[in-house]
Amino acid sequence: MDLSYSIEKPDWVALTIVIEEIHEELAQSRRNLLYCLSNWFLAVTIFKRFEERQMVMGSPVSRDREYHRVNLTGILASGEKLLHELLKHVELDTRTVGIDLQDVQAAVEELRMSYAEWFSDMTPDRKKQILAEVFGVED
Amino acid sequence: MSRIELLEQILEARFDLDYAPRELKAECQRRLFSLVDKAIHGKNVSRYELLHSLHDRYVQYKRVRRKREKLSMSQRLRSQ
Numbered sequence: 001m002d003l004s005y006s007i008e009k010p011d012w013v014a015l016t017i018v019i020e021e022i023h024e025e026l027a028q029s030r031r032n033l034l035y036c037l038s039n040w041f042l043a044v045t046i047f048k049r050f051e052e053r054q055m056v057m058g059s060p061v062s063r064d065r066e067y068h069r070v071n072l073t074g075i076l077a078s079g080e081k082l083l084h085e086l087l088k089h090v091e092l093d094t095r096t097v098g099i100d101l102q103d104v105q106a107a108v109e110e111l112r113m114s115y116a117e118w119f120s121d122m123t124p125d126r127k128k129q130i131l132a133e134v135f136g137v138e139d
Numbered sequence: 140m141s142r143i144e145l146l147e148q149i150l151e152a153r154f155d156l157d158y159a160p161r162e163l164k165a166e167c168q169r170r171l172f173s174l175v176d177k178a179i180h181g182k183n184v185s186r187y188e189l190l191h192s193l194h195d196r197y198v199q200y201k202r203v204r205r206k207r208e209k210l211s212m213s214q215r216l217r218s219q
Contacts, residue, residue: 131192
């Protein structure tokens with residue numbers, strides 16, 4: 001991926017670096033899991049702010065869409081890894097960093113759902129069919 | 140509840156989950172899934188398929204609601 005600095009939209013690049021750093025820390029087990037969990041939640045918060053600004057409130061161009069997909073994939077992968085490790089290490093209590101395990105599970109599930117919402121491969125006809133069948137509305 | 144009301148409630152619940160503080164994520168997710176499950180009950184549609192089908196509407200809903208919230212906040216700040 002091109003990580004070169006862009007004066008117009010430096011934010012995606014910065015976010016990508018943060019997410020890659022968290023991924024790296026998790027992969028190498030350099031830090032304890034609860035520390036990684038706090039960092040991951042912070043990265044999710046920043047990601048969602050960028051997503052809102054660039055993808056919802058703004059007019060995204062292909063570069064935004066590409067970085068959005070890359071960063072969502074990266075943050076989801078780190079979340080899955082974290083959750084997997086937390087479920088293995090039952091002695092760790094996530095409540096010591098102010099969060100219940102079920103909320104970590106829900107946060108990871110929310111990212112899976114978000115990926116499906118943004119990037120699922122569904123034909124326009126199938127989408128129309130679902131909306132008509134479930135809500136009786138047109139696309 | 141009419142089907143349109145259910146659709147509106149799903150969009151609202153999706154928004155609530157989107158902006159929920161981390162300690163309320165599970166609770167908000169349960170509410171959203173319960174509404175989605177109600178909508179797809181007896182139909183050959185999965186949760187993710189339904190949410191993907193609603194995504195364009197949700198983005199529009201979120202845009203309008205966030206603009207309204209930001210406007211209302213700036214009006215409150217100006218009046219202080």
